[in-house]
Amino acid sequence: MAPSQLASDTGSESGGEWPSSLSSSPEPSFPATPASCSPRLKAKPQAIQRVCEAPLDSPASCHDFAPLPSIPSTEPLQPLSTDSQTPDHWIARDSRMIRLTGKHPCNVEAPLSALFNAGFLTPQNLFYVRSHGDTPRISVKQAQEWKLRIHGLVEREIEFSIQELKDKFQVVTLPVTLVCAGNRRKEQNMVLKGLGFNWGAAGVSTGLFTGVYLADILDYCKPRNPLLSSYPPCDQRIPGRARHVIFEGADELPKGKYGTSQRLSWALDRSKGMLICWGLNGEDLSPDHGYPLRLVVPGQIGGRMVKWLKRIEISDRESQHHLHFFDNKLLPTTVTADQARKEDKWWYDPKYIINELNVNAAICLPSHNDTIQLASGTSTMQVLAVEGYAYTGGGRRITRVEVTLDDGETWRLCDIRYPEDLYRMYPVGKHPYYGNIDLTMTDMSFSWCFWKVEVDVKSILVNRNAGFIAVRAMDEALSIMPRDMYWNATSMMNSWWFRVAIYKENNGHSLRFEHPTVPGNANGGWMQRMNEAGVNPSSQSMLMEKVRLLGSSSTDMYMMGRVFWRLTLVENNLFV
Template sequence: MRLLWQRAVRLQKLMPQTHLSPHTHARRLLATTTASARGSGQEEKENRKWSSPGSKAEMFLYSAFWAGGLGLGYFWLTQRYSSTPDEEVKPDDEAVARLWHITPRKDLPTYKAEQVEQHNAPDKGIWITYGLGVYDVTEFAENHPGGDKIMMAAGSAIDPFWAIYQQHNTLEVLELLESFRIGNLEGLTVPNAEDELGSPWAKEPERHALLKPASKRPFNAEPPIGLLAEKFYTPNEMFYVRNHLPVPVLVPEEYELEIDTSGGEQGGPLLTLTLAQIKALPRHTVTAAIMCGGNRRSEMTHIKAVKGLSWGAGAVGNAKWSGARLCDVLREQGVQPNETMHVIFEGADLDPTSHPYGASIPLSKALDPRGDVLLAYEMNDEPLTRDHGYPIRVIVPGVVGARNVKWLTRIMVADHESDSHWQQNDYKGFSPSTDWDTVDFSKAEAIQAMPVTSAICTPLPGERVKVDPQGGYITVRGYAWSGGGRKILRVDLTGDEGKTWHVAELEQEDSPDGRHYGWSLWTARLPITEEQQQRRKAGGSGELEIWAKAVDSAYNVQPEKFEHIWNLRGVLANAYHKVKVKLA
């Protein structure tokens, strides 16, 4: 059963032979009512994404299904999968899979809630409900990737958990769940998908229309890459958003930050600061880039699939952060340097079990005056927005974004790292040979300082680029950054697969080495060779692939290929950035 999570798409191997695939069930459910309307010889239009009714009967059914709420999913299923009964579900059918749990299955029995409640332990069988579905997850519970948290829903509904853990709503996970379905729940009406009343997502903030979502719940989005290198300080509304849970609603007058410096000792020092008290502390400002650990993950998936949000190169931003220095607060509380200690941060964003998002950093980083760790309340001279941690977030310059905890409510000095999922079982790197069958998160170090990276922002992939008629070059712009305070020394570009390299001009702060936390923007005039120009003039494709690589102050350089750094979580994706364009 350990392999189920990794191999969910192989449903036929997981199910009893009498248990058909979910889309087959849905198709057979309406087969008798749609067969005459479709006609036996109807073929799907190539690349069709939405069904188009043809006959009057078909149009009637189409309207009826829309009115019924679930009809669109049924109709799409019956139309889209009208070839072989057991063909594999395609990855772009995730939206359909999200309807399965609110789809009654006439081939399965109906159970009362009281019957489900009796199956709440391994010896009785572990049943759960999701929407209209009843599922027997007894065999799977022991190997649930979230540990024993699945037992909190034993004999009851997982709906409130999945409402927050939206990472479950992927095709492979939904297929896996449906393979465990044993029946329908009696007396439950189909929920209205548009009804937000009581939803943990009901009070999400508004976002800029140009942000491109990688997921909507929780909201994660990046700006268009073509805009990213236009400003040294990323505008607040265009700064990428990385949320793991619903955005909390905090009232500034009621806000309190608890700081526990006891190191786990009973009755040790405990400090509570209000927002006004934090703002009354000496104000410090630092320019720092924040980058998601999964930035550029989408490029790594071209080598082999990984698990995680499909980020482009825009999950990074650079801002001027202002607030109180954490080192001042900790020293005032008598905290002394200790290389074995850690500082744990917890946010106000809670999961259904009331556990907060959490992360930790070494105490040595927190106490270092040159580490510039802030209790930040301003971003680019404006109050933090809700998406970026209002009213207080911790800024840990040079460190992966996951440690920059937002909506900060608690700080604790401890002799251990945070025990949160995101510290212990995520945001860690592995060998390209490690897979989900062999991975052991407990034996890998949590990511702290990020590696050197760069990305081309303009021109965009596939863009037709005009060659300067006088100089015979094209203009290329982008960003570069390295973690740990390391300065970008150089960005090299090539248009001939490394035969010749050209150095970009840098725009960056004049900060001392070891404290260079902001990114560097760069501009390069990339010469177009005579051969490339002649090929273009002769009517050739005129295609050109631009490569970019950065070098930091420790002379770390980006690796050439993603094959050499692939990892199952798709983090630390810092190979050469390559963009193909067409010469105009």
């Protein structure tokens, strides 16, 4: 069968002339919005001519075409007045994005409902943005002349232009979910303010990233005298032994350029999917997302994915960049924020570095402050759809999502949908822009999944008088979201059960749903209201300890803790 090709907007399946990502960029010297560098897919799933003769799960059948997730294009945007007095005044951005750190630098997330409604692939304009300073202003001409330097402990030091990367190595496209390590941080800040700003639950996005495998580049450059063992410990320098791969971007920060590193043993492993990328969803990377070149590390936190990538160094020691040490660390819960500010030793301890994502999930529907009117009549069946996302790290797969309406006494299994599996069933090969989009040769999972469960409103929410809907997820390593919060000074990797409060209103004729927080510095969420009432809305164990201090002689401390939590909400007018 002929190599597969994506249908263009004109309906052509032959492809015609396919412009490269750089030559298709707009004429203005500074591209404020990403340029389309491939034929666009329409808003509905497109017909894909497959490489394989039939879906992999049904070899007896043969369909000529199969749907893949639609690839979103960036919406037309203009620079915002909010940025007019900042160094980023030239960048076109989506006004719906929620600012988390004031006007500058740009740290934003989409409204959770907008992110969820966008589907499996997130448009670039709704992708979360994490920046530490000014966004490098790279012109089209500078991008065409951009050089990626590979040097250090290699037999072949070299510089590649983006076009040379395309010509020299196999071009691949992978669906990858990016997550900030601070996703859901505001929940921790409502318990005790840490060092970080207030991310909500939308510090996560998914896209089709196009580039070349880092492993192929390293294989070409040939690291000298590699040391791939975990002994001696990786933070110990062994002179002359290639052990770490350091990445550095072009952004200028007060304490030097942004950089971080990976173990060489990981970077050489093609199955981990590390990419040097120039494209996202069939477009040039936008300035906020690393135009013209960035690193993507599937299954790890976003802080490991250097944007505006300029050089790769193979070294005998890990990155010495300031933010490699003083960011993206999960410090022990006993270390206070004040200690973390004053005592550098915590930041240099390699045991606390964050690389892989942990298991996490969030409820997206019902949305924050959604209301439903209760159906009249005792025999009327009324169903509420509870939906959301889940993800995990290291290439593992989410295998279970469960919802509880009685704080963990009973659970209901959710249906899970894995859109990335479509790229396993219907691989695309030798496409003029995307190269290969083919997950048939790997069991790694690098994308989020979506879950759903239907709840009988009257019999469960009303008659049993549920106070919260809570969700937890589990991955194939049997790692599971915990009941209690693990507070830490950076407030990172927050993954306790995601709880949505339920309120009876309108004399019991309607229900309202309240999420734990709202992003940024805006007011809202049941955790903030508990915090303002002087109640610590944290772990079950802390609540049980409060019951013990009140002198309870009950042996069922778990149930007493649940009762205490509920009474606390009622007494402070936080639950109706």
